[in-house]
Amino acid sequence: MSDYALFLGCVIPNRYPGIEAAMKKIAPSLGIALYEMEGASCCPAPGVTKSFDSQTWLTLAARNLCIAEALGKNVLTMCNGCYASLKEANVILKNDPKKREAVNRVLAEVGKSFRGSIDVKHVIEVLYNEVGLEKVKSVAKKPLKLKAAVHYGCHILKPSELREWKSYERPTFLDELITALGLQSVDYQDKLMCCGAGGGVRSGIPEVGLDMTREKLTHITHTAADVIVNCCPLCHLQFDRGQVEIEQNQGEKFKVPVLHYLQLLGISAGLSLDQVGAKAHNISLETLASKI
Amino acid sequence: MSTSSLVKGSVIKSEDLKVQFVEEIVKAGGEKIRLCFQCGTCTGSCPSGRRTAFKTRQLIGKSLLGLRDEVLSDKNLWTCTSCYTCMERCPRGIDVTNLIFIIRNIAARSGFMLDKHKVALGYLIKTGHLVPITENYSKLRGELGLEAVPPTTHKHSEALKEFQQLISSLQFDKLAEQENKK
Numbered sequence A: 001m002s003d004y005a006l007f008l009g010c011v012i013p014n015r016y017p018g019i020e021a022a023m024k025k026i027a028p029s030l031g032i033a034l035y036e037m038e039g040a041s042c043c044p045a046p047g048v049t050k051s052f053d054s055q056t057w058l059t060l061a062a063r064n065l066c067i068a069e070a071l072g073k074n075v076l077t078m079c080n081g082c083y084a085s086l087k088e089a090n091v092i093l094k095n096d097p098k099k100r101e102a103v104n105r106v107l108a109e110v111g112k113s114f115r116g117s118i119d120v121k122h123v124i125e126v127l128y129n130e131v132g133l134e135k136v137k138s139v140a141k142k143p144l145k146l147k148a149a150v151h152y153g154c155h156i157l158k159p160s161e162l163r164e165w166k167s168y169e170r171p172t173f174l175d176e177l178i179t180a181l182g183l184q185s186v187d188y189q190d191k192l193m194c195c196g197a198g199g200g201v202r203s204g205i206p207e208v209g210l211d212m213t214r215e216k217l218t219h220i221t222h223t224a225a226d227v228i229v230n231c232c233p234l235c236h237l238q239f240d241r242g243q244v245e246i247e248q249n250q251g252e253k254f255k256v257p258v259l260h261y262l263q264l265l266g267i268s269a270g271l272s273l274d275q276v277g278a279k280a281h282n283i284s285l286e287t288l289a290s291k292i
Numbered sequence B: 001m002s003t004s005s006l007v008k009g010s011v012i013k014s015e016d017l018k019v020q021f022v023e024e025i026v027k028a029g030g031e032k033i034r035l036c037f038q039c040g041t042c043t044g045s046c047p048s049g050r051r052t053a054f055k056t057r058q059l060i061g062k063s064l065l066g067l068r069d070e071v072l073s074d075k076n077l078w079t080c081t082s083c084y085t086c087m088e089r090c091p092r093g094i095d096v097t098n099l100i101f102i103i104r105n106i107a108a109r110s111g112f113m114l115d116k117h118k119v120a121l122g123y124l125i126k127t128g129h130l131v132p133i134t135e136n137y138s139k140l141r142g143e144l145g146l147e148a149v150p151p152t153t154h155k156h157s158e159a160l161k162e163f164q165q166l167i168s169s170l171q172f173d174k175l176a177e178q179e180n181k182k
Helices: A015-026 A046-050 A055-073 A080-095 A097-111 A123-131 A133-139 A175-178 A204-223 A233-250 A263-269 B019-026 B031-035 B041-045 B056-065 B068-073 B075-079 B083-087 B096-109 B115-127 B133-142 B159-171 B172-177
Strands: A002-007 A031-034 A074-076 A119-122 A147-150 A227-231 A258-260
Touching: A002 A055, A002 A123, A015 A263, A015 B133, A046 A055, A046 A080, A046 A133, A046 B115, A055 A074, A055 A080, A055 A097, A055 B096, A055 B159, A074 A080, A074 A123, A080 A097, A080 A119, A080 A233, A097 B159, A119 A123, A123 A133, A123 A175, A123 A263, A133 A175, A133 A263, A147 A175, A175 A263, A204 A233, A227 A233, A227 A263, A233 A258, A258 A263, B019 B031, B019 B056, B019 B096, B031 B056, B041 B056, B041 B083, B056 B068, B068 B075, B068 B096, B075 B096, B083 B096, B115 B159, B115 B172, B159 B172
Parallel strands: A002 A031, A002 A074, A074 A119, A147 A227, A227 A258
Antiparallel strands: none
16 A cells, blocks of 8 residues: 545635545555545645745645645645645755745744655656556446547646656656546647646636637537546636636537546546536536446 | 837837846846747747737846836736746746746736735635635535545634734735735
8 A cells, every 4th residue: 555645725625526535435446545634725826826925835835745744645636736836845845955944934933844754746647657557447347438638737747847757748648547447538739738727817817718728628629529538626627617607708618528537537446427526517427427 | 018118119218127127036036037049939839828918038038128017017927827838848948937937926026916816815815725615515525425624724723823824924915915006
C-alpha cells in the first residue's frame, strides 16, 4: 500500500463530490491508502490568489503542506490547480531559504513551520507512474466502449520544468489511461488548448473564458465524442457548467457529458453513475447509461 | 486604455515613461524580462490573445519602455488564463507567465483589481474556500457516503481562524477591500 494525504481543494468536495467518492472507493483496490488533511483550505488557487499577492499564495499553500507534513505523507491532489499551487510552492520553499524563512516567520504565529519533508503528486501521475496501466486495467470490470475527447488541462503539463512528463506539447499519458479502460481517444483540433477557466479568467472575465470553451466544444463535437474526459475539476466545471452558460448566452447547444478520470475509473470498476455523483452534473450523464 | 499611445500616432514623451517600472518587476523576481527581443512567439501562442486585445509581446514591450500606468490599468492584463504556453515556447527562456503574475501583483497593489475578483476573494477570506460548500452539495455528499461537511476549514472552525489570521498578518484582506483607481 502507498500512503497519501488526500488534498480535497474546493471544487471537488463542494461542487463535484462524486469525484471524491470515486477516489475513496477505488483507492484500496489500487493499493492506495488515503488520509484526510483535516482543516486544509483552498490550495490557494493560483489565478485568484497568486495573481494578487504571491506572498499570501505561498504562505497559505505552505499551511496546507504543513498539514500533510504532520501526517508524514506525500500529498495527493485530484486537481490540476491544486497540483500547480502545492507542487510549485513546495519546490520554492524547499529550494529558497530566504522565502522559506519569510513564510515560516508568519506561520509561526499559528504554531506551524514548513520543513520540506514531503512531495506533491497528482493522482494521474500516481496512476500512470506508480500504480501502472496493468493494475489500472485490472481494476476495470467492464470495458467502456466510448469515444472520448481527452482534455489534459494546462497545469498537469506546465510549467514543464516542474513536471516529469516526456512531452508537454504531445502528451499521451491520459490517452493511455483511458484506452486502458476500453475507451477510444479521439483526436481533435487544438486538443491541448486551455479550457478558459484558469488564471482567474472564469471569475474575472467569464466571457473570454467561455469563448475558449465554446471553441474547444466545437472541435470536440466534430469528432462525435460521447464524453469529455478531464483530470481537473476546474476544467470539468468549465466544460460542464460552461455548456449551460454558453447556451444561455449564445443559444448554442452542445450537450456533451463531462467526466473526471476518477469518475470514469469508478464506473469501469462497477460504480453506478449515481455513485460517481451524476446528480451534480449540469449536462446529464444519461446518454452514457445506454452505452456502458 | 489598451489602445495606447503606441497606436494613436502620438508622441510618447520621456516624462510620461516610468523607467523604474522595469526595476520594480526585476525586484519582484522578473529579472529575465530584460532578455526579451520582441519576437512575438508569446503572442502567437496565446489562446486569450486570439480573441481579445491582449498581446503578451506588447505587455512586455510596454513594461520595458516604462508605460506603467497603461500596463497596470489595462483590463486585458486579466485575460491570461496562465496556460504557460508562452513561457514554454519563449526562445529566450523568459518565464513569461511568472512575469504576468508579477505585473498583476503590482496592478493589484496599485488599485487595479477587478471587482469580480474582489467578490471571489471575499468567499476565500470568509470560508477558506474560493468555492464554498452549499446546503445542496452538502446533502449530495451525504448521499454519496461522504461526510456532509468536508473535513476542511468548513468543518474545523479553529483551522479557519488560523487561516484568517495568516491572511490578516499578510494584510491580504486589506488588498481585497481597497478602493479601485478610477
